[in-house]
Every structure is written in structure tokens, then in C-alpha cells.
Amino acid sequence: MKRSVFLLAAVMATIWVFSQKATIMREAFADKFLIGTALNTRQVVSRDKALQALIKDNFSAVVAENCMKAEVLQPQEGVFNFKDGDRLCDLAEKNGQVVTGHCLIWHSQAPRWFFKDKDGKTVSREVLVQRMKDHIYKVVRHYKGRVKGWDVVNEAVEGNGELRKSPFYKIIGPDFIRLAFQFAHEADPDVELYYNDYGMDSPRKREAVVRMVKDLKAHGCRIDAVGMQSHVAFNTSLGEYE
Structure with missing residues (x-):
């Protein structure tokens, strides 16, 4: 994964042994890169001492x-409702851990009201842009200083390399991605900004993401890394990640 934070969500119990001395994982990689995990709310608030x-x-x-x-x-x-997100940050700060914010704009878990007016009709481009801006400003500013970087836009590219025809795309157009990065940077000029997606072992998708990142940068957007959300199986060609 080409980013400063390596998120290994499935790994929760690996112990490294070096010179017959057990070494905890974060120490084993301390001089190389951050190594992380995804946590759900139940895990964050758990009283299980071993966990x-x-x-x-x-x-x-x-x-x-x-x-x-x-x-x-x-x-x-x-x-x-920042309650559970705040709990995650509290735990991370207690443990001396870095937090990655996931995620600001994603079609799959956006609230339904985002795209509809009070009569249930699809909102205009202007309304959705403002709602997107208001959401990003509020969230990024709330976590300013507590989050190292944000997955600003998540999974906006299809496997064939085309932009996903999500409500954001249909209502705003392809520049919703650029606007999201612009708003996030305005809300906190110091926080790192990422684009995240899966299936980057597919050449067509990967090439489309590269073009998109170059276009964002050409428009003056800050983008610090691309998150390669990998669902790796035994038949996955790891050579595609090189």
C-alpha cells in the first residue's frame, strides 16, 4: 500500500520473534513505517484487557x-454525532497511535438525505456541493490535530477505469472529487489527504486512478497518497502492485 499508514485490518494477533526474544509488531517496524488496524466501536470500548x-x-x-x-x-x-469517533481518537492518543480518518465522501454509506430535498426529489448540483462542503468542513475541523490524514474520497473508480456513476457523480459531475479535496484542504491545511480504492491490481483501474491523481494535482489540489485497499487472495498477482 503506497501511503504513510499501512492498514492491515485483518491482522490482530501476529507476534514477531527475533533472536529468541518476543518483539511486539509496532516495535519491529518502528524505524520503517507505521503499521495499523481497523477498529470497530465494540473493540474501542471493550474492557477485555487482552484485546x-x-x-x-x-x-x-x-x-x-x-x-x-x-x-x-x-x-x-x-x-x-462524534461520540464514537471521539472515543477512537481518545484510545489512539492514550496508546500513542496515529489516526487515519475514513472517510469523508463515499457513495455507499452516505446518508440518504444528502441527495434529496424535503419533498424527496433529487437536489440540485448547487445544493449537493454545499452539503458536501458543510459536511467536510464540520468533520475535518472537529478532528483537526487529532487525525493525521483523511481518506477524502473513497472508491470512485470502477474496475473498467470509468468513474463510478454514484449520486455524487450524477448530480455534481466528475469534479465532485476535486471539490472534496479542495474543501478538505480548506478546512485543515495541515492534514494529509488521500484517495482510497480497492482492486488496484487491475491495470485499467490503476491507470485511471493515476490519471485522476495527476489531474487533481494539475488543478492545485493537495493529495498526499493513494490508499490501495487490497483484498488479496491466493490467485492475486502481487506483481501488479510493483
């Missing part, structure tokens, strides 16, 4: 599984 020790000892970075997604943070327009 909490495993999280603290083995990982130097954490990311929220769901509690920082739009449908959770803003279930109703203007009504924000």
Missing part, C-alpha cells in the same frame, strides 16, 4: 471501521 493490550502493543496506527463515515457522523442534516 486492549493486543491493540496497544502491536499497532502504531488505527482507522475507524464505520464510525467516521457520513451516515454515522451526520444521520440528519445539521445533526452530528
Whole structure:
């Protein structure tokens, strides 16, 4: 994964042995890169001492599984719920861990009201742009100084290399991606900004993401890394990641 934070969501119990001395994972990689895990709310608030020790000892970075997604943070327009996201940050700060915010704009777990007016009709481009801006500003500013970087836009590219025809795309157009990065940078000029997607072992998709990143940068957008959300199986060609 080409980014400063390596998120290994499936790894929760690996112990490294070096020179007959058990070495916790975060120490084994301390001089190389951050190594992290995704946490759900149940794990964050758990009183299980063994689980909490495993999280603290083995990982130097954490990311929220769901509690920082739009449908959770803003279930109703203007009504924000930061409780579980704050708990994640509290735990990370207690453990000396870095937090990656996931995610600001994603079609799959966006609240339904985002795209509809009070009569249930599809909103205009201007309305959705403003709602997107308001959400990003509020969330990014709330976590300013507590989050190292944000997955600004998640999974916007299809496997064939075309942009996904999500409500964001259909209502705003392809520049919703650029606007999301612009708003996130305006809200916190110091936070790192990422694009995240899966299936980057597909050449057509990977090439499309590369073109998109180059276009964003050409428009003056800050983008610090691309998250390669990998679902790796035995038949996956790892050579495609080189």
C-alpha cells in the first residue's frame, strides 16, 4: 500500500520473534513505517484487557471501521454525532497511535438525505456541493490535530477505469472529487489527504486512478497518497502492485 499508514485490518494477533526474544509488531517496524488496524466501536470500548493490550502493543496506527463515515457522523442534516469517533481518537492518543480518518465522501454509506430535498426529489448540483462542503468542513475541523490524514474520497473508480456513476457523480459531475479535496484542504491545511480504492491490481483501474491523481494535482489540489485497499487472495498477482 503506497501511503504513510499501512492498514492491515485483518491482522490482530501476529507476534514477531527475533533472536529468541518476543518483539511486539509496532516495535519491529518502528524505524520503517507505521503499521495499523481497523477498529470497530465494540473493540474501542471493550474492557477485555487482552484485546486492549493486543491493540496497544502491536499497532502504531488505527482507522475507524464505520464510525467516521457520513451516515454515522451526520444521520440528519445539521445533526452530528462524534461520540464514537471521539472515543477512537481518545484510545489512539492514550496508546500513542496515529489516526487515519475514513472517510469523508463515499457513495455507499452516505446518508440518504444528502441527495434529496424535503419533498424527496433529487437536489440540485448547487445544493449537493454545499452539503458536501458543510459536511467536510464540520468533520475535518472537529478532528483537526487529532487525525493525521483523511481518506477524502473513497472508491470512485470502477474496475473498467470509468468513474463510478454514484449520486455524487450524477448530480455534481466528475469534479465532485476535486471539490472534496479542495474543501478538505480548506478546512485543515495541515492534514494529509488521500484517495482510497480497492482492486488496484487491475491495470485499467490503476491507470485511471493515476490519471485522476495527476489531474487533481494539475488543478492545485493537495493529495498526499493513494490508499490501495487490497483484498488479496491466493490467485492475486502481487506483481501488479510493483
